[in-house]
Amino acid sequence: MFKQRVITALVLAPLMVIGIFFLPLKQFAIFIAAIATIGAWEWANIAGYERRWGRVAYALMVFVCLYISARVLRIRPELLVYYLAVGALWWIVAFALVKRYPGGTSLWTSRPVRGALGLCVLVPMWVGFMHLKVQPHSSLLIIFVMLIVWGADTGAYFSGKRWGNTKLAPHVSPGKSWAGFWGGLATAALVAILFGLGLDRWLQPLSRDDYLQMLLIAVITMVVSVLGDLVESMMKRHRGIKDSSSLLPGHGGVLDRIDSMAAAVPVFALCIHLLDWGFGQ
Template sequence: MLRQRIITAVILAPLALLGLFGLDGAPFAVFTGGIVALGAWEWANLSGVSAGKARLLFPLTLVVLMLLAGMSDGLEARWPLYLAAMAWAINLRWVMRYPAASQEWRAIGVRLGVGALALLPTWFGLIQLKAGGAEWLLYVLLMVWAADIGAYFSGKRFGKRKLAPRVSPGKSWEGVYGGLVATGLLATGYALAGQADWLPLLVVTLGVTAVSVLGDLLESMFKRERKLKDSSQLLPGHGGIMDRIDSLTAAVPMFALLLPWILGGGA
């Protein structure tokens, strides 16, 4: 398993970095759209659609929605980001009240809708972050990685109080605090480097870090409901695309929404 993970990482990491930071404009939109489409293919299975042809319908529908939204309102449209903010507020209720509130989202159509409201704004957020400067796209990636690392070590050392035991028994409040400390240090470092004023960057970073945890929990809830360990086996040794971008589906649109406030232009 470890050998498989290393081989996959060695092959995919350079390709991901090249796509995210070596492409601009339409090629970048196509590259990130492809990642989102693969995530949608996995989400269809998480929603209960496992048959081959039927499973392809959701990613194809999402691609059409991306094209229509991009052509009608432009890739700088803000409404998908506001829509994501409302969707994640609802997702919070479902995650924290699982399984009591599960009857509200168990219908396949609702679960597909949840996926669309997670993935479509992520695509818009990635494009808008890249347009605002590659350093902010890099920042969001570093923020999610720092949160994961901080949560892992803090949770392993101090974890006692379970965050959402019925959704993800391994996560603890102490792990969340460790992730917040790690991303707070990242924000401080970025501010010292002159990228933005410290206070607005810190406030947004801590808020988005908290929301990114919800992205992880939401996918865990859907996998638990479907009795799946991974979203797919697309990435040998690493699971699926959604297993790698679940936190980003919450962090990217929320950070893109608040970036103008960080830069002093208002959201």
Template sequence: MLKQRIITALWLIPLALLGFFALEGRAFLAFISVIVALAGWEWARLAGFEGQKQRIGYAWTVVAGLLLLNISTAWVLPALYLAGIWWLLAIAMVVTFPNSIAFWGGRLGKLVMGLIIIVPAGLGLQVLKALPQGNMLILSLMLLVWGADIGAYFFGRAFGKKKLAPRVSPGKSWAGLFGGLFCSLCIAAGLLWYFQVPLVQFIPVLLGAALVVLFSVVGDLTESMFKRQVGIKDSSQLLPGHGGVLDRIDSLTAAAPVFALLLLLSGWVLP
């Protein structure tokens, strides 16, 4: 398993870096479309579809949704607002799981949820890329998410006695949540200092970073919730040793649209 993880990481990391930071315009859209298509293919399985025709068809539906939102920038904010509302509802679904299953709406409901989760995530990454200093914004988002994951792991191992959501993800703890948040805020503060951001802006930016990190945890828990309901550990085996695409971007599905929405609301303007 370790050998598989290393081999996969050796080609996956350079590919991800190339896609996120070297591509621009339509090439970047194509890159994001491939990611959301694979995520959609995996989500169809979580919705209860095992046949390849149905799963591929849903993957194309997800890509079509993303491309549709690229027709006009006027659709960007409504889509991000919708994502924000969804992730607030997702908190309640995670907290009340498994009772919340009764409100999912069966297969159709989960297919709709998949669109609301995956499409705005791809859109959020596109928004970040299009904004001034787009690559730095994407890197900042990834550093926040990675910092939260690493901090949660070590703090959870050391102090994680009280579980965060035992019915959804037994391995996560409150200590891990706060430890991950602490690490991410340290990273955010370091970035603010490096770019010589005025001290008066530190608190609002750190509050925004904390919100993004907390929603990244909700994204992680939400995918875990759907996998637990289906009874699977990984969304697929597309990435040997690492599970599926959804397993790698579950935190970003919530963090990316929330981050993009906060930036737009704070005054950043799309070109």
């Protein structure tokens, strides 16, 4: 298993780096849409569509929604904030669903509802990535949000392993603890401070307000990234499966690797849009 994980990571890592940081805008849009479409194929399984044709049909529907969104936003770019707001509002609803679980499943147990929830995850993720890609120093923004999510994951793992006695959501993900949550939050804040110090030294001077905004964005993004992980765990637990698929040997499915990022990116993008904040502005 460990050997499979390493081999898969060695293959995927350079592909992701090239796709995210070096592709031009149009090719980047297609790359992220491809990831979202594969994620949709897996989400269809989580939603209860067991037959292959049903999963393929759902994935095609999500791809069509992404294409329509691209056309709409090209003509009406002011609608961007509504796409991102829908993504952010969904995670508020998701918090309530996770908090009530195993109660409240009657609200979302039907396949069409779970399918609609997948749209609320995957379409805003694509829109969020596209918004980041067109910003000044877009690679730095994408690195920043990735470091927040990965740093929070790392901090949560070590603090949870050391002090994790009180469970965060025992009915959804017994492995997560409040100690892990606070450790992840502290790590995300540290990432924001260190990243800000690097920007201040090598890119542009940062004011106290800039640092405060970075901290605020990092904290909000981290909290939502945890929800992304919990929501997928809740859906899989309800469905009775361990992984979203077996596409990535040793890692499960694509959704298992991007669940936190799918939640974090649209909220991060909405924050920088509303605060009119970014690098080089």
